[in-house]
Amino acid sequence: MQDEELIPHLFRTEYRKIISVLCKLFGIEYIETAEDIVSDTFLIASETWGLRGLPQNPTAWLYTVSKNKAKDFLKHNSIFTGKIVPELKQTESWHEIEIDLSAKNINDSQLQMMFAICHPCISAEAQIGLSLSILCGFGVEEISDAFLTNKEATYKRLRRAKEKLRSENVKELPDQTEINSRLATVLTTLYLLFSEGYYSTSQNTTLRKDLCLEAMRLNLMLIENENTNTPEANALLSLMCFHSSRFEARTNINGDLVLYEDQDPNLWNIELIEKGEQYLNNASKGNKLSKYHLEGAIAYWHTHKHDTVEKWENILQLYNRLLQIEYSPMAALNRTYALSKANGNAKAIIEAEKLNLDDNHLYHSLLANLYSETNSQKSLMHLQAALKLAKTPADKKIILKKIKEINSSN
Numbered sequence: 511m512q513d514e515e516l517i518p519h520l521f522r523t524e525y526r527k528i529i530s531v532l533c534k535l536f537g538i539e540y541i542e543t544a545e546d547i548v549s550d551t552f553l554i555a556s557e558t559w560g561l562r563g564l565p566q567n568p569t570a571w572l573y574t575v576s577k578n579k580a581k582d583f584l585k586h587n588s589i590f591t592g593k594i595v596p597e598l599k600q601t602e603s604w605h606e607i608e609i610d611l612s613a614k615n616i617n618d619s620q621l622q623m624m625f626a627i628c629h630p631c632i633s634a635e636a637q638i639g640l641s642l643s644i645l646c647g648f649g650v651e652e653i654s655d656a657f658l659t660n661k662e663a664t665y666k667r668l669r670r671a672k673e674k675l676r677s678e679n680v681k682e683l684p685d686q687t688e689i690n691s692r693l694a695t696v697l698t699t700l701y702l703l704f705s706e707g708y709y710s711t712s713q714n715t716t717l718r719k720d721l722c723l724e725a726m727r728l729n730l731m732l733i734e735n736e737n738t739n740t741p742e743a744n745a746l747l748s749l750m751c752f753h754s755s756r757f758e759a760r761t762n763i764n765g766d767l768v769l770y771e772d773q774d775p776n777l778w779n780i781e782l783i784e785k786g787e788q789y790l791n792n793a794s795k796g797n798k799l800s801k802y803h804l805e806g807a808i809a810y811w812h813t814h815k816h817d818t819v820e821k822w823e824n825i826l827q828l829y830n831r832l833l834q835i836e837y838s839p840m841a842a843l844n845r846t847y848a849l850s851k852a853n854g855n856a857k858a859i860i861e862a863e864k865l866n867l868d869d870n871h872l873y874h875s876l877l878a879n880l881y882s883e884t885n886s887q888k889s890l891m892h893l894q895a896a897l898k899l900a901k902t903p904a905d906k907k908i909i910l911k912k913i914k915e916i917n918s919s920n
Contacts, residue, residue: 516568517556522647524569525552528576529644530619531611535580538626539676541644547583551576577609620645621735624728628696631678636671637699638706643668646724656706656721689737696732697746697802700725704750708757715765719757726750733789745793745802751786752809755779767904775815783813804832822851839867847876855880871899875909882916890916 525548532544551572565571627640635657642648642656654664707721729747732738759777762768790806808828814821829845842865850858859880867873874896881889890913897909 516564517552517559520555520568520572521552524572525647526620526623526645527616528573528611530623531609531616532576532580533626534615534619534622535609538680541672541675543583545644547579548576551579573611577611580609617731617734621731621738624696624731625692626675626680628692628699629675629678629680630695631680632671632674634699634702636667636674637695638703639664639667640671641699641703641728642721642724645728646720648720648724656710690740693732693738693740693743696738697742700729700732701746701802703728704753708753715761722750722754722757726754733792741793741796741798742800742802744789745800745806748786748789748793749802749806749809751782751789752806752813755782755786755813767908769908770812771817778813778815786810786813799831799835801832801836804828804835808832817851819852822848826852839865839870840872843867843870843873843876850880855883868895869899871896871901871905871909874899878912886916886919 528548528551529541529544532547533541536544554575555568555572559565559568624641624645627644628637632640639653639657642653643650648656650661650664650668653668654661657664704722704725707718707725710718710721726747729743729750732740732743733747755778756770756773758779759773759775760768786806787810790803790810793803793806808825811821811825811828826845826848829841829848832841833845843862846858846862846865849861859877862873862877862880865873874892878889878892878896881892893909893913893916897906897913900906900909
């Protein structure tokens with residue numbers, strides 16, 4: 511790795527670790543103080559390393575400087591006398607406090623921070639934003655790109671979320687009796703974070719992959735902790751693995767979106783598919799069936815290369831069960847596609863038109879596809895409606911291509 515690439519890399523990997531450890535020590539109400547300490551540490555690194563060269567162990571250097579800065583803060587701030595000392599009764603002076611940056615405490619602290627950030631008192635969008643900022647080391651510009659918003663709006667969203675956590679006096683990690691109820695919110699946040707990457711309208715492919723990888727990394731942390739290693743967490747990670755396995759096949763060399771039926775299965779990542787199968791098997795323990803189990807199983811069948819009746823019938827039945835557990839218009843729309851593959855377009859058209867999702871470009875794209883073999887005029891009509899509703903250049907390009915194909919064949 512080049513020297514100029516090292517600090518950004520370390521910021522992405524170490525920032526979150528030190529922040530989490532300091533927040534565990536200071537309390538979540540001092541999250542901005544922890545951010546300032548770590549940001550100052552990296553600023554000093556950038557200035558010092560540029561003049562004197564890299565230290566022998568850059569990560570250890572960062573830990574040492576951040577420790578010293580944290581101790582200096584404790585020495586001069588009332589948080590020490592008011593909060594830390596009473597909890598550490600045997601500690602008589604500020605310099606005796608141990609700021610534990612061991613691997614175990616780093617992992618525990620990040621897990622605790624995850625639960626703090628994914629608190630239901632703040633919106634799902636704010637939870638994702640804070641997760642990207644604090645747990646993933648993403649900058650405001652990257653977060654703005656992910657949400658297709660400006661930096662000022664992102665700053666405000668993050669600041670309001672931190673103020674809300676502070677005013678609600680949120681604890682870093684709930685008691686064991688609370689973990690199950692709070693874990694559901696954490697899993698929802700990771701699910702949305704992954705979706706933000708996988709289905710993102712951002713044109714930044716690298717950013718989209720990074721979002722998915724960070725969601726998977728955080729999910730893996732849950733599985734590696736015995737208190738949060740639940741069937742639901744394993745099912746969600748299996749879903750992420752299966753979807754990620756097809757990431758390289760979703761775009762062509764020009765960066766254009768490639769629909770599922772046109773993807774090259776040879777580009778699918780076999781190792782990720784096998785990992786997904788492993789986590790899906792782990793998820794089979796217990797007697798609770800969650801939406802993550804069903805979506806994971808649906809994604810599993812999508813990694814089967816050949817279009818067979820068995821494949822699409824299984825997917826159809828899984829969608830039927832998913833809609834019973836948690837109805838969503840998109841799941842209903844995807845079910846209709848599976849129905850067309852399993853039982854033909856005629857039945858699928860009847861079911862699709864019942865959904866009446868006239869303001870959704872995917873709805874019109876699906877109907878255009880279903881009518882393509884029997885009624886080119888209706889297919890064209892739905893494609894034109896889809897074109898008006900589509901928001902991304904990638905979606906519009908696919909729709910225009912299909913319109914051109916119909917016009918050239920008539």
